[in-house]
Amino acid sequence: EAGVAQSPRYKIIEKRQSVAFWCNPISGHATLYWYQQILGQGPKLLIQFQNNGVVDDSQLPKDRFSAERLKGVDSTLKIQPAKLEDSAVYLCASSWEGTGGETDTQYFGPGTRLTVL
């Protein structure tokens, strides 16, 4: 079974520039998550999708961050314009929501390390 795919793996930009990250979840997983992980901290949820609808974006800085999940499959997270404090690893995860089995386990992608100069 293919895992969660993310690209790019690394990105270096200057402040005020724009950047976009892509995530393709595990096939059949209805829920998709974007996390921000600053060095030395645990992952912080930015946005959670159920199929193509947003169920939680309370910690997403909406003045500069946006995310979409068209057709309920892959997703894009965008930052425009970037700030120095956005330097972090951006993790995408997905989970299968159903009855029985491993319904509540999140599977993570390798992450995108963003450096803002």
Place this chain on the structure above:
Amino acid sequence: AQTVTQSQPEMSVQEAETVTLSCTYDTSESDYYLFWYKQPPSRQMILVIRQEAYKQQNATENRFSVNFQKAAKSFSLKISDSQLGDAAMYFCAYRSQGGYQKVTFGIGTKLQVIP
């Protein structure tokens, strides 16, 4: 809101020995899930073990086991026969059962395995 506390920023263990990582959480819910995730230096986060709050029996996965104390809101991870490959950041996580099942992570414990 739920909170997850990992009070040990760093831990070390001799190879083949046993180590216990601590985690406490705060919640008013009675039904929820708890997880331990491992994040090696390559940064791919992988699930180590999960525990359903309604189950009294502690979860076990090979060399990994938990000590789940629901009343004390404690969820520690025991790693037996530690191996060099166990060196990583370990994150404790809480997931609500109801609503949209938000997941909250602790800040992590860095585990060093000494040969």
